[in-house]
Amino acid sequence: MSQEKKISVRETVYKKNDDLAEEIRKNMKNKGKLFFNIMGSIGAGKTLLLENLAVKLSTHYRVFVINGDIATTIDADRIAKHGVKTVQINTGGGCHLNANLIAKELEKINIDDFDIFFTENVGNLICPAAWDVGAQMNIVVVSITEGEYVVKKHPIIFKDAEIAIINKCDLDGLGFDSQVLEEDASKIKSGMKVICTSAKTGQGIDDFIEALGIEIPRDE
């Protein structure tokens, strides 16, 4: 197969994905739904963050979480405990979710039964960057154990992100310099929100929800 043909096949695949993603995005917006794509490496703490979000949001909103993983339903099961609807997509060897996988899951439900949708994408900072899932906002979660050069090393995934979450901020003494990450993030995309969270202690979770544009009605 010639190089040219290879490129053209690849472009067609991406184009098809992007078109479907755009369709999902439009459809969700028209229906007044929110759809967020949470990306991050394994161990960044995406699942525990989503558990935190589930606890805070589920009393006011109907939440649907699509978990992507190579194997097992461990993550979806963890989140489901907090009163939100979850579905686990096992990708086999696939390193990312894509618009087609999302569309298939959305076909199985009535979208109007839910208000807010999340994906927990497959755990890595590389492949999910190239595959639009149709979300209205991309969030990259990194753990301070990944080191402050994580943006420099993975510029592509941060380019399309509106929020960077620095998670596990409760872990002290690791010598993580969050300023380096913040500066790199703002160079890649000015206005990117960088929020320090601890899914373990709850630090920053309210700021995260605010950055997502979700209002939590005050308890009367």
Add this chain to the structure above:
Amino acid sequence: MSQEKKISVRETVYKKNDDLAEEIRKNMKNKGKLFFNIMGSIGAGKTLLLENLAVKLSTHYRVFVINGDIATTIDADRIAKHGVKTVQINTGGGCHLNANLIAKELEKINIDDFDIFFTENVGNLICPAAWDVGAQMNIVVVSITEGEYVVKKHPIIFKDAEIAIINKCDLDGLGFDSQVLEEDASKIKSGMKVICTSAKTGQGIDDFIEALGIEIPRDE
């Protein structure tokens, strides 16, 4: 493009890679060289582990390290400080090294100038699993911050590994149950060596070197 054609193109690509990897493996063995492929997620501590190995090995052996990363030469620079030769392959968006990338780097040097070769593969637990680089042994490094279900979630990469390193064992209080990981690893591949290390304190590094089959001559 039909599904059948897609599969046949993919199989041809893998086959070509596997053949070249086998060629590299044979050539290295014939020359009496050791070649290890270090895989693991970002933040697992691969680079600091390689720095530890570099310090211990470089007084007795000539070591060559091929670093794979999406962007930057940060990792190669860190390892090079310890008196070993490094080269950084920036894959752009590519999520793994492959036999062709390795072969190209080996062509640029005289293999006989070195004794031991390492790759630090691109940081994730998914793509590198599918791409043989021609090493004689695969090592998967995980950090205890990734949780004890990491083998269950990423079975494919552990299937072809001879050694699983549980790194950052110095971090206490994270509730990591290493027995779960050890049991899962032995189910996937009986005889897989599981070693707890701390690249920070040096714990387990000698055991790791022994498991690699490298002898360090005693100082007289």
